[in-house]
Amino acid sequence: MEEAARCVLCYDAPCSKGCPADTKPADFIRSIRFRNIKGAAATIREANALGGCTAKVCPYDRLCEEACSRTGIDKPIQIGRLQAFAVAMEKEYDMQVLEAPDATKEKVACIGAGPASLACAQKLALSGYKVTIFEEFDKPGGVLTYGIIPSRLPQDVVDFDIQKVKDLGVEFVLNKKVGRDISISQLREQGFKAIFVGTGLWKSKALDIRGKDLNGVTYAVEFLKKARSSMGEMRIKGDVVVIGGGDVAMDCAATAKLLGADKVTIVYRRTIEEAPADIAELEYVQALGIGISTKFKPQEILGEDGKVKGFLAEGTDGFSQLKLKADHVIFAIGQEAENMKEIADISLNDNGTIACDVNKGFTNEEGIFAAGDIVNGGKTVVEAVAAGKSVAESIISYLSKKEGVK
Ligand SMILES: Cc1cc2nc3c(=O)[nH]c(=O)nc-3n(C[C@H](O)[C@H](O)[C@H](O)COP(=O)(O)OP(=O)(O)OC[C@H]3O[C@@H](n4cnc5c(N)ncnc54)[C@H](O)[C@@H]3O)c2cc1C
Ligand code: SF4
Secondary structure (H helix, E strand, O other), X not given: OHHHHOOOOOOOOHHHHOOOOOOOXXXXXXXXXXXXXXXXXXXXXXXXXXXXXXXXXXXXXXXXHHHOHHHHOOOOOOHHHHHHHHHHHHHHOOOOOOOOOOOOOOEEEEEOOOHHHHXXXXXXXXXXXXXXXXXXXXXXXXXXXXXXXXXXXXXXXXXXXXXXXXXXXXXXXXXXXXXOOEOHXXXXXXXXXEEEEOOOOOEEXXXXXXXXXXXXXXXXXXXXXXXXXXXXXXXXXXXXXXXXXXXXXXXXXXXXXXXXXXXXXXXXXXXXXXXXXXXXXXXXXXXXXXXXXXXXXXXXXXXXXXXXXXXEEEEOOOOOEEEEEOOEEEEOOXXXXXXXXXXXXXXXXXXXXXXXXXXXXXXXXXXXXEXXXXXXXXXXXXXXXXXXXXXXXXXXXXXXXXXXXX
């Protein structure tokens, strides 16, 4: 309440303009300020199917909080914390803030249960469509469930947002990979009139260096997925080298350290100032005693009896060298698209992402739409939510026109 009271209720609300998913911080902060918590939760939930998750993982300092006019007076309003508070109250008091009409309209399939599909599904369900989400893994959530570390995003926050989508009547078919276990033509035969592809980026990029196939070499998302799924059981022994300079590299390094690694070193090819990771993430890993060696690029992973034993990197200055003892090497240098042609004969960009208008989501195949990381090449949760929502509008307009022609 105290924090909400600091808000100066700006007429032009620069914070709201700063949110890609249009979560309307100015509106929900005003509601909190006047003790209308249900109103605040309704504003958030209506705009943002992942209001609980984005409250935890959004880069606020680069979005709404950066725009906040209170910065000019003292410091920005802590918008993320206020959003998390409203969603926590929604859960605590079991508030039902959204209601879907009876699903009397066409069937729509969403492929993948990540932020883009969940946002698309929510919007379609609120407009009366019958939506089924098909997910390859045994739990929904995409990167929220399998990638982002629990200290930043507890699983109960993810589960609550997903439950709210389920409460609108959206069905989930888990352990079903489209393109492997079921084809698009089978989905069409089952009566799905539009198909939304929100498959994200799940193929890890690797460097073609000597030793990359040794036992002990792993990839960021696989490593984080395994750690998260082990429910605290997994332990790491020995020394770990993490390659990369983004938030994912920081997450891997922190996770390895918290799982018991003796020593963790991050190796990044540029300077610390050029590292794309958030300042808070960089500070966190440093506080955990993790070293960051900058301006070194990987040269070779050293092995013995098929297992990782060390790591060699060369300085970008052309003459220095770094040799580390290592029992595990984790590549955290980015993700790329799996082969989307296995799903449908859709046009792709050179990097394997789906070629389509980012806001409208129309692919070259009639009735197939796409959004999220698989289109934008990997951005943020809030951007995937924004894109999923906006492509849902394209699907609604496409199906309404088709219906009109009949
Ligand atoms: C480790 C990591 C940490 C991150 N941290 C942050 C952060 O702190 N803040 C932030 O804003 N963003 C973060 N991001 C980015 C953010 O998570 C993504 O931008 C966002 O999740 C993209 O959503 P999506 O729905 O497009 O894809 P995803 O979240 O990748 O979801 C896609 C889903 O589709 C499923 N799928 C794939 N292929 C098929 C198929 N053929 N059939 C059925 N299902 C399929 C996948 O299993 C997955 O569940 C992070 C990303 C990673 C990898
Ligand atoms: S910009 Fe800051 S002060 Fe202005 S309405 Fe938004 S949160 Fe309040």
